[in-house]
Amino acid sequence: MSEVLSQSEIDALLFAVSSGNVDTTPPGGAAAGAGQKEDWVAYDLTSEEKIYHGKLVGLTGIHERFARLLRRTLTGYFKKKVTISVTNTDFLKFGDYISNLTLPTALNLVSMPSLHGHMLYVVSSKLLYAFIDAYYGGIERPFAKLGQREEFTSIENNMVRKITDMVITDLKEAWRLNYPLDLAYERTESNPAFVGTIHHSDLVAAVTFEIEFENLSGPCTLVLQLRSLDSVQQALSINVTAELDQQAGQWREHWLRELAQTHLDVRAELGTASKQLKEVQAWKVGDVLTLNQDTASPLVVYLEQMAKLRGLMGVYRGSVAVRLVGDDGKV
16 A cells, blocks of 8 residues: 555545544544643654754853852852852754843853854843942842843943953863863843844854852853864863863873873984095094084084984083083173
């Protein structure tokens, strides 16, 4: 039996469905079908989330290190206990992300010159109010009204800039084990339409952090332009930990010690002479061989058969020696 329906069979099936001759109700009725577990999973063919999850597993370790570093930084800055946790990472189009933002929101644009891309450090109004309250000694009670304004005050903007500078410093340190990322602050926008450098169709990774003070909390988000990370996928393909970096440092010290104890063949060339074979055959004991090297001119010193240094011939404590000099003859 053919698995492909002919055109006449398709027309007959559509007519039967529209006329009610074919029952389209799920087995057990609509109510029973609603309670049953579906045997299919919706999948968006345009989604690249699974692909990037496999390619950029190193981002997990980077953001965990960043959360620890920023917690220590903010604790020292506000003189209060701060807890930071990574809540979730979403891969989506930038336009979909900014369409769900609640204004006012501080969008801090940070460039990545070495990767020719940008990232955003997004501070929600709820978190910014918590920063202001913690810094100026507020009563630390939850905020009842959010998103009632379109712009931040100058005091709030100054606080955003200070926090952003701290974030950039900690991000550089968090990335150091995987890739020495260069970051530079560009500007802060409160309107998503003015970001401009990241196109709405660009795929981004939105990493959300929850920052908690004693009685206040709020989210902040790092939005990374995934297109700019294509050139460093190899560095982000593994989750590097601090223990691995420490172990690498120990191996480095080990090999430096081993290299320092390596024996090298050092040889100083007194000069050369060109003779014919018949002249060599006529040599007798006591004959003097004249070289092309003057006794006062620097000699060439070889390290493992490679000319590296120059020196002057002499005597040191009764032994023949060579004193190293520069190319210009100065010690």
